[in-house]
Amino acid sequence: ETGVTQTPRHLVMGMTNKKSLKCEQHLGHNAMYWYKQSAKKPLELMFVYNFKEQTENNSVPSRFSPECPNSSHLFLHLHTLQPEDSALYLCASSQDSAGLSYEQYFGPGTRLTVT
Amino acid sequence: GENVEQHPSTLSVQEGDSAVIKCTYSDSASNYFPWYKQELGKRPQLIIDIRSNVGEKKDQRIAVTLNKTAKHFSLHITETQPEDSAVYFCAASSGRNQFYFGTGTSLTVIP
Numbered sequence: 001e002t003g004v005t006q007t008p009r010h011l012v013m014g015m016t017n018k019k020s021l022k023c024e025q026h027l028g029h030n031a032m033y034w035y036k037q038s039a040k041k042p043l044e045l046m047f048v049y050n051f052k053e054q055t056e057n058n059s060v061p062s063r064f065s066p067e068c069p070n071s072s073h074l075f076l077h078l079h080t081l082q083p084e085d086s087a088l089y090l091c092a093s094s095q096d097s098a099g100l101s102y103e104q105y106f107g108p109g110t111r112l113t114v115t
Numbered sequence: 116g117e118n119v120e121q122h123p124s125t126l127s128v129q130e131g132d133s134a135v136i137k138c139t140y141s142d143s144a145s146n147y148f149p150w151y152k153q154e155l156g157k158r159p160q161l162i163i164d165i166r167s168n169v170g171e172k173k174d175q176r177i178a179v180t181l182n183k184t185a186k187h188f189s190l191h192i193t194e195t196q197p198e199d200s201a202v203y204f205c206a207a208s209s210g211r212n213q214f215y216f217g218t219g220t221s222l223t224v225i226p
Contacts, residue, residue, distance in 0.1 A: 004158075031212055042119070043159075043204065043216040055212050090158065101147040101208035106158040 002026055006091050006107035014115055015081060021110050023074040023091030031096045032074040033104065034066060037088040049074060050096065081114045088112070117142040119207050121217025128195050129225050136220045138205035139187045145207040145215075148188045150179060153219075154201045162203075163190070195224045 004025045013019050025032065034046040046060045049068040063085075065077040074091055091107040118141040128134050138148075149164035165172045165179045165188065172179050176195075181188040192199055205217040 033212075033214075040218070042121075042218045043206075043214075045214055048212040050212055096210070096212055101210045101212075101214070103149060103161045103164060104214065106151075106160070108158050 004091060004093055004105050004107035006089075006110050008110060009108060010111045010113075012113045012115060013078070013081065015083075017081075018077070018079040020078065021076040021089055021091075021112075023076075023107055025072055025074075025091075025093040025105070025107075027093055027095075027105060029093035029095045029105070030071055031094045032068060032071070033092040033094075034074065034076050035090040035092060037090055037109070043090070047076075078112075081112075083114050086112055086114045117145060117207055117209070117213070117215040119205060119215045119217045121205050121220060123220060124218065125221045125223075127223045127225060130195060130197060132195055134190075134192045134195050134199070134222055134224075136190045136203055136205070136222070137187060138189070138207075138217050139185075140207040140215070141186065142207070142209060143183075143186070144209040146210060147208040148179070148181060149206050149208075150190050151204045151206065152201045153204065159204060192222075195222075197224050197226050200224045 007022045031050045036044045047066040048055045052068050067075040088109045090109045092104040094104045121138045146167040151159035152162045153159040176193045178191040202219045204219050206214050208214045
């Protein structure tokens with residue numbers, strides 16, 4: 001797929017495991033986002049990177065650790081997760097400029113199950 | 116911070132009828148309001164958006180209206196078709212890389 005890709009698409013991990021989610025965008029955007037999507041809840045913005053710099057961290061527990069090595073790649077490192085962290089994790093990118101927001105392009109998501 | 120509320124949470128309409136989904140927001144600084152459609156097992160995709168300097172925008176069977184004074188915006192789908200069945204999310208943004216989403220509306224179009 002072109003646009004925004006995510007790997008893996010499905011992940012099952014124990015509470016003591018360490019894993020990483022990967023996101024890559026091929027759209028030349030300057031902003032990348034991590035969202036958590038749980039049933040019956042709104043999309044929850046977790047982290048935002050703009051030009052590789054983290055601009056937002058919405059009170060996310062430290063067991064989630066983001067990394068943005070360049071404007072095209074975004075990682076979410078996971079360790080000692082809890083069962084309530086099971087959800088769909090969506091990556092998105094957008095071209096933000098001059099303080100204006102633009103359309104976000106979402107990846108297909110990683111379905112995470114914590115056992 | 117911003118608070119976006121979306122209603123209804125579920126909506127069923129007969130094919131050919133219209134569907135309306137409403138959202139309210141709290142932050143008067145919000146100036147960008149996108150609507151996303153998420154089909155089962157797929158990623159959210161933008162279907163229409165509106166900025167605060169515009170009151171209405173149309174794209175074929177889809178329209179969005181914005182009332183800045185009342186802080187609410189609505190999605191209108193006319194002549195609904197079965198393929199319109201999906202979850203629809205509204206969002207509000209003030210342009211600082213912050214997006215606040217509604218809880219979603221599950222739309223079912225009955226053939």
